[in-house]
Amino acid sequence: MDDRLVLMQGDLTKVAADALVNAANSSLLGGGGVDGAIHRAAGPELLAECRTLHGCPTGEARITGAYRLPARHVIHTVGPVWRGGHQGERGQLARCYRSVFELVERHALRSVAFPSISTGVYGFPISEAAPIALREIRAALAHQPQLERVTVVLFSAADLEVYRQALAAAGAPPSA
């Protein structure tokens, strides 16, 4: 399996990559969870730039600078709120990853680090989200030769284990 796909436990704001992905809300004006951590670490200039974007619909993504973060860009995407799984949530989550990778390709970025989108405040079951995320990441790695590394940064050991199991189930040995 592609060793360009890395799973790790940690704080996304401490990971160096061309782009860090933010699990934002549609206002793009910050919040809790990883959104709050990214804005705290990036500093006030990030919010100032986000204000100029006038929001982002669910499933889409927007790119900004990264300011004090160890990255060149932040790619903000708005995941679906889980409402039981019968309102197109899975398709919307897949769209988030595809929207992010469209911007990665357009900006010829070589490395990107994701959190587990929608699996916190938005309540998307991580056992359902992990296979969707990994499927979209593997498709992007197959289609973007300039991509050298895609990292999924899980906040807890339990979340990392879910992703490791999902990767194994998809027929690939767990990565580092």
Ligand code: APR
């Ligand atoms: N690094 C990596 N992962 C993190 C971090 C961090 N510093 N902080 C939280 N997480 C993890 C959570 O444990 C969860 O697994 O990110 C995942 C996504 O959780 P949330 O940040 O709550 O994002 P989401 O579920 O997509 O909800 C988005 O929450 O913070 C608000 O403004 C945000 O309204 C939006 C909503």
